[in-house]
Amino acid sequence: MPQRTMGEIVRDQKPLTLAPTATVSEACAAMYARKVGAVLVVDEDRHLLGIFTGRDAVRLLAEGLDAKATRIDAVMTKNPTTLGPRATAMDALLLLNDCGFRHVPIVEGGHVVGIVSRYDFRAREHARLDDESGFMEVMR
Secondary structure: OOOOEHHHHOOOOOOOEEOOOOEHHHHHHHHHHHOOOEEEEEOOOOEEEEEEEHHHHHHHHHOOOOOOOOEHHHHOEEOOOOEOOOOEHHHHHHHHHHHOOOEEEEEEOOEEEEEEEHHHOOHHHHHHHHHHHHHHHHHO
8 A cells, every 4th residue: 555645634724823023822723723733833935934832832831931921932942953845654653653742844945844743653653663663672
């Protein structure tokens, strides 16, 4: 069975994007409204500048910063690891697993085309990841 590509997975997606000047409070409200765990921070040409996630929000609150006064570009992950639209589902799952990410932006030519999380993959793809991870453990 051929593997799905990131382009196929995000084909009809409209990822949540915000300008770097948005506040953490605005980002959290937008994430809550869309029921997503991350915001892609982009410039006016949709070039990816960073990613702001629920983990970033928790860190900000733990540090005692004001969500209404703090811009997301001050607390986002700058230059996040990305994948292109031709990457496979297994490429994405391995990256999510190995790096401990919950979200991976999909970028082509510097422009955002989507975002994936572990929940975007089918059970069959997760099972293959488990098989490959187990094989790699044996090889170590």
